Amino acid sequence: xxxxxxxxxxxxxxxxxxxxxxxxxxxxxxxxxxxxxxxxxxxxxxxxxxxxxxxxxxxxxxxxxxxxxxxxxxxxxxxxxxxxxxxxxxxxxxxxxxxxxxxxxxxxxxxxxxxxxxxxxxxxxxxxxxxxxxxxxxxxxxxxxxxxxxxxxxxxxxxxxxxxxxxxxxxxxxxxxxxxxxxxxxxxxxxxxxxxxxxxxxxxxxxxx
Amino acid sequence: xxxxxxxxxxxxxxxxxxxxxxxxxxxxxxxxxxxxxxxxxxxxxxxxxxxxxxxxxxxxxxxxxxxxxxxxxxxxxxxxxxxxxxxxxxxxxxxxxxxxxxxxxxxxxxxxxxxxxxxxxxxxxxxxxxxxxxxxxxxxxxxxxxxxxxxxxxxxxxxxxxxxxxxxxxxxxxxxxxxxxxxxxxxxxxxxxxxxxxxxxxxxxxxxx
Amino acid sequence: xxxxxxxxxxxxxxxxxxxxxxxxxxxxxxxxxxxxxxxxxxxxxxxxxxxxxxxxxxxxxxxxxxxxxxxxxxxxxxxxxxxxxxxxxxxxxxxxxxxxxxxxxxxxxxxxxxxxxxxxxxxxxxxxxxxxxxxxxxxxxxxxxxxxxxxxxxxxxxxxxxxxxxxxxxxxxxxxxxxxxxxxxxxxxxxxxxxxxxxxxxxxxxxxx
Amino acid sequence: xxxxxxxxxxxxxxxxxxxxxxxxxxxxxxxxxxxxxxxxxxxxxxxxxxxxxxxxxxxxxxxxxxxxxxxxxxxxxxxxxxxxxxxxxxxxxxxxxxxxxxxxxxxxxxxxxxxxxxxxxxxxxxxxxxxxxxxxxxxxxxxxxxxxxxxxxxxxxxxxxxxxxxxxxxxxxxxxxxxxxxxxxxxxxxxxxxxxxxxxxxxxxxxxx
Numbered sequence: 001x002x003x004x005x006x007x008x009x010x011x012x013x014x015x016x017x018x019x020x021x022x023x024x025x026x027x028x029x030x031x032x033x034x035x036x037x038x039x040x041x042x043x044x045x046x047x048x049x050x051x052x053x054x055x056x057x058x059x060x061x062x063x064x065x066x067x068x069x070x071x072x073x074x075x076x077x078x079x080x081x082x083x084x085x086x087x088x089x090x091x092x093x094x095x096x097x098x099x100x101x102x103x104x105x106x107x108x109x110x111x112x113x114x115x116x117x118x119x120x121x122x123x124x125x126x127x128x129x130x131x132x133x134x135x136x137x138x139x140x141x142x143x144x145x146x147x148x149x150x151x152x153x154x155x156x157x158x159x160x161x162x163x164x165x166x167x168x169x170x171x172x173x174x175x176x177x178x179x180x181x182x183x184x185x186x187x188x189x190x191x192x193x194x195x196x197x198x199x200x201x202x203x204x205x206x207x208x209x
Numbered sequence: 210x211x212x213x214x215x216x217x218x219x220x221x222x223x224x225x226x227x228x229x230x231x232x233x234x235x236x237x238x239x240x241x242x243x244x245x246x247x248x249x250x251x252x253x254x255x256x257x258x259x260x261x262x263x264x265x266x267x268x269x270x271x272x273x274x275x276x277x278x279x280x281x282x283x284x285x286x287x288x289x290x291x292x293x294x295x296x297x298x299x300x301x302x303x304x305x306x307x308x309x310x311x312x313x314x315x316x317x318x319x320x321x322x323x324x325x326x327x328x329x330x331x332x333x334x335x336x337x338x339x340x341x342x343x344x345x346x347x348x349x350x351x352x353x354x355x356x357x358x359x360x361x362x363x364x365x366x367x368x369x370x371x372x373x374x375x376x377x378x379x380x381x382x383x384x385x386x387x388x389x390x391x392x393x394x395x396x397x398x399x400x401x402x403x404x405x406x407x408x409x410x411x412x413x414x415x416x417x418x
Numbered sequence: 419x420x421x422x423x424x425x426x427x428x429x430x431x432x433x434x435x436x437x438x439x440x441x442x443x444x445x446x447x448x449x450x451x452x453x454x455x456x457x458x459x460x461x462x463x464x465x466x467x468x469x470x471x472x473x474x475x476x477x478x479x480x481x482x483x484x485x486x487x488x489x490x491x492x493x494x495x496x497x498x499x500x501x502x503x504x505x506x507x508x509x510x511x512x513x514x515x516x517x518x519x520x521x522x523x524x525x526x527x528x529x530x531x532x533x534x535x536x537x538x539x540x541x542x543x544x545x546x547x548x549x550x551x552x553x554x555x556x557x558x559x560x561x562x563x564x565x566x567x568x569x570x571x572x573x574x575x576x577x578x579x580x581x582x583x584x585x586x587x588x589x590x591x592x593x594x595x596x597x598x599x600x601x602x603x604x605x606x607x608x609x610x611x612x613x614x615x616x617x618x619x620x621x622x623x624x625x626x627x
Numbered sequence: 628x629x630x631x632x633x634x635x636x637x638x639x640x641x642x643x644x645x646x647x648x649x650x651x652x653x654x655x656x657x658x659x660x661x662x663x664x665x666x667x668x669x670x671x672x673x674x675x676x677x678x679x680x681x682x683x684x685x686x687x688x689x690x691x692x693x694x695x696x697x698x699x700x701x702x703x704x705x706x707x708x709x710x711x712x713x714x715x716x717x718x719x720x721x722x723x724x725x726x727x728x729x730x731x732x733x734x735x736x737x738x739x740x741x742x743x744x745x746x747x748x749x750x751x752x753x754x755x756x757x758x759x760x761x762x763x764x765x766x767x768x769x770x771x772x773x774x775x776x777x778x779x780x781x782x783x784x785x786x787x788x789x790x791x792x793x794x795x796x797x798x799x800x801x802x803x804x805x806x807x808x809x810x811x812x813x814x815x816x817x818x819x820x821x822x823x824x825x826x827x828x829x830x831x832x833x834x835x836x
Contacts, residue, residue, distance in 0.1 A: 003220065007233075011636075017793060024697065026659070026709065028707065029238065030655065030657060030659045030662070030663055032235070032238060032239045033659060033663030033664070034658055034663045034666060034667055035239070035241055036239055036242030036243045036245075036246060036663075037242070037246050037663060037664050037667035037668070038251060038667055039312070039316060040243055040246035040247055040249070040316055041244060041667060041668070041671050042320075043247070043316035043317055043319065043320065044250050044254070044319050044320055046317075046320045047320065047324045048320055048324035048327060048334075049319075049324060049333075049338075051328070053331075053333055054333050056333065057333055057341060065478075067311075071309075071316075075306070075309045077311075078239065079305060090799075092384065096706060097702070097827075100698075100702045103666070104695075107666060107667055107670035107671075108215055108670055108673075108697075109675045110667075110671050111669065111670065111674065111675055112675075114675045115675035115676060118675060119678070122680075124676075124680055124683065125686055132806050151764070178674055198394060204768055211523055238447065241444070241447060241448045241451060242451055244448070245451030245452045245454075245455060246451070246455050246664075248452060248521070248525060249455035249456055249459060249528075250455070250459070252525035252526055252528065252529065253463070253528050253529055255526075255529045255537060256529065257529055257530075257532045257533035257543075258533060258542075260537070262540075262542055266542055266546060267541065274489075277522075280518075280522055282523075284515070284518045287448065287518075288514060291444065316488055334601065377555050379460055394520050409515075423649050431787035446653065447656065450656060450657045450660060451660055452658030453657070454657055454661045454663075454664060455660070455664050456733060457661060457730070458661055458665055458668060458734055458737075459664070459665035459668070461734035461735055461737065461738065462668050462672070462734075462738055464735075464738045465738065466738055466741045466745060467742060467751075471749075471751055472751050474751065475751055475755060486731075489727075489731055489734075491722070493727045494658065496727075497723060500653065514810070540654075606670070617722075
């Protein structure tokens with residue numbers, strides 16, 4: 001069957017294809033549910049301005065900008081996650097827990113978005129945001145490796161990803177953002193935005209497959 | 210494949226139809242998840258009245274009315290979005306990001322609903338609500354154009370929408386609501402409700418297709 | 419097509435069956451999403467006890483009991499809604515808005531659950547809860563009628579429901595609960611629980627079909 | 628049909644298979660929705676640290692650790708629930724309400740996670756957490772029995788589970804954790820973590836089927 005590594009990738013009879021497809025389907029559906037709640041809760045926690053003046057609204061502007069950054073961040077993960085799961089053929093236990101591991105890091109984005117929205121001039125929130133971004137990027141790489149291990153070296157995911165330059169670049173930039181937050185959090189925010197721009201275009205390698 | 214504009218609309222073999230359908234299916238599912246959370250969280254943030262008297266309940270009445278306005282607003286978007294995605298044939302990267310762009314604006318509705326519920330006599334919340342409504346209406350138009358560009362000028366969406374009078378009227382009314390909020394926020398609320406009435410009947414052009 | 423009453427129930431070719439089924443499917447999926455969020459948010463708003471003693475926990479006991487009442491209430495609606503939508507054949511605009519109307523009333527349950535949890539000895543929260551229950555019960559009846567109107571007098575829903583004694587009894591009991599809350603809110607709570615017991619067994623009429 | 632025990636397991640014609648599958652499908656989808664919201668809301672209620680120093684972040688560390696514990700707890704339930712429902716063949720009323728009963732206990736995890744995050748050195752939150760874990764474990768066992776009763780003694784679930792040593796061990800360990808919380812809550816936390824490790828590997832009995 002589909003979970004557990006006790007049985008190799010061979011021997012998947014045709015009658016099991018439907019079941020396998022709906023297997024990745026449920027992982028996608030659960031992940032989508034989590035991402036949909038993350039985006040909406042994050043928006044809600046912008047909180048209504050205190051008072052009803054334009055000044056009160058402007059005081060919430062940094063929080064709005066961080067929200068936009070995090071919204072694009074989650075949108076990119078939704079997009080790439082979607083491509084990755086589409087290209088995957090088998091859901092082993094390792095794939096499933098790698099996916100939950102990725103969702104774990106992404107689930108921390110809303111609370112850090114709220115924190116930066118309140119204390120955006122300080123180092124600690126920028127460092128924490130960078131650590132979570134780095135964790136999510138590493139988790140995505142681990143998920144990719146788990147899928148390749150489950151599907152085999154000649155699987156669509158393996159051949160499509162190749163050397164994964166974008167993924168490696170993201171890890172380096174996030175690490176830099178953590179370190180440079182001690183110089184100025186604004187450098188970190190610029191680096192976070194840079195990674196978003198890099199990933200904004202969906203991963204051609206998988207979508208061209 | 211489905212994402213990325215690098216390949217034209219031609220060459221979509223029949224074997225890919227199932228995949229394309231489930232492609233729009235997942236965009237719908239994700240959007241539905243976001244809209245479901247928006248509606249529920251918005252309701253919850255009506256907050257329990259302070260104290261247990263009828264007077265405490267009446268003090269929450271404006272918030273309840275704004276909630277109804279926003280509920281209908283989201284309901285209309287759910288309905289029309291549903292028709293639009295049903296009529297769509299291809300999900301390109303542009304379609305996907307246009308859809309996330311629409312969800313971005315809609316995700317701001319709950320926090321503005323809460324703000325108006327608290328400061329409904331003031332100009333700033335009404336202006337902000339109008340800006341978000343205008344943004345959502347523009348995003349819906351952009352999404353429509355992205356789908357037409359992906360599906361071609363002779364696609365169901367393109368022929369069904371024609372000159373899109375309703376969409377244009379909404380944009381004009383929302384712009385007027387923003388300006389007239391500086392005269393009185395009540396004029397804005399009346400205009401928001403007017404647009405809802407216009408859209409309440411689902412879009413015959415697409416449903417008749 | 420499926421939305422809008424401009425076209426009669428006749429003329430639904432066989433090739434459209436799949437489309438119609440997924441039409442009710444998306445209404446179900448959206449409703450499920452809303453109900454899932456309602457249940458979870460409601461649980462969360464029990465709020466952690468203030469302090470870490472058994473006494474602090476006991477102080478939250480009424481809130482927990484009201485939560486159980488509301489949980490069963492939502493569970494019953496999920497169950498019956500599910501049976502109803504399964505038996506439905508067509509989703510007209512009237513069906514869709516009747517469904518949103520039902521979700522509107524149900525979306526008010528969490529905030530009232532929180533209110534009763536805090537002020538359970540008072541009349542106003544019990545009255546408000548009764549009004550929302552009555553609204554939801556009436557909305558369910560309206561949804562049933564909209565489906566019968568869309569599907570025809572000889573449709574599964576119409577023949578299965580018959581005279582709908584349970585539905586009528588619920589309306590009467592909720593009305594009584596509103597009035598008797600002015601005598602004592604405890605009578606209302608007993609009546610709310612009574613209706614839950616009546617509906618606990620899923621609707622045999624539809625499930626036997 | 629599928630709900631209600633009035634009709635035996637025999638007489639399920641082949642044409643009903645599709646309907647039965649989508650029957651378990653909707654129970655899965657609703658449960659997934661609830662679990663997705665539980666995970667995300669729980670993450671969000673870590674709350675942003677008060678202040679922007681590393682010390683403020685460290686003060687939130689116990690809350691983060693409890694969050695990880697609860698995240699893994701919910702992840703394990705999602706995984707095993709998924710296997711169980713996959714192996715199930717029929718959804719009776721008893722199965723459906725057993726499932727809602729399980730979701731009830733799981734829905735209390737976020738508020739207890741928040742409570743422990745704030746008062747982790749005290750006995751009461753650890754006891755309450757243990758009671759909810761015990762309730763969820765018992766509810767999972769009841770759900771299993773309901774499915775076996777619906778599907779028959781020779782069904783996949785019945786033959787796969789056998790004597791259910793893991794399930795029984797969990798019940799015993801949770802009961803011990805409740806009692807030993809009066810000695811020290813840290814013993815309880817260690818026992819909660821132990822059960823998670825036991826269950827971390829997905830249930831081979833069902834996945835090997």
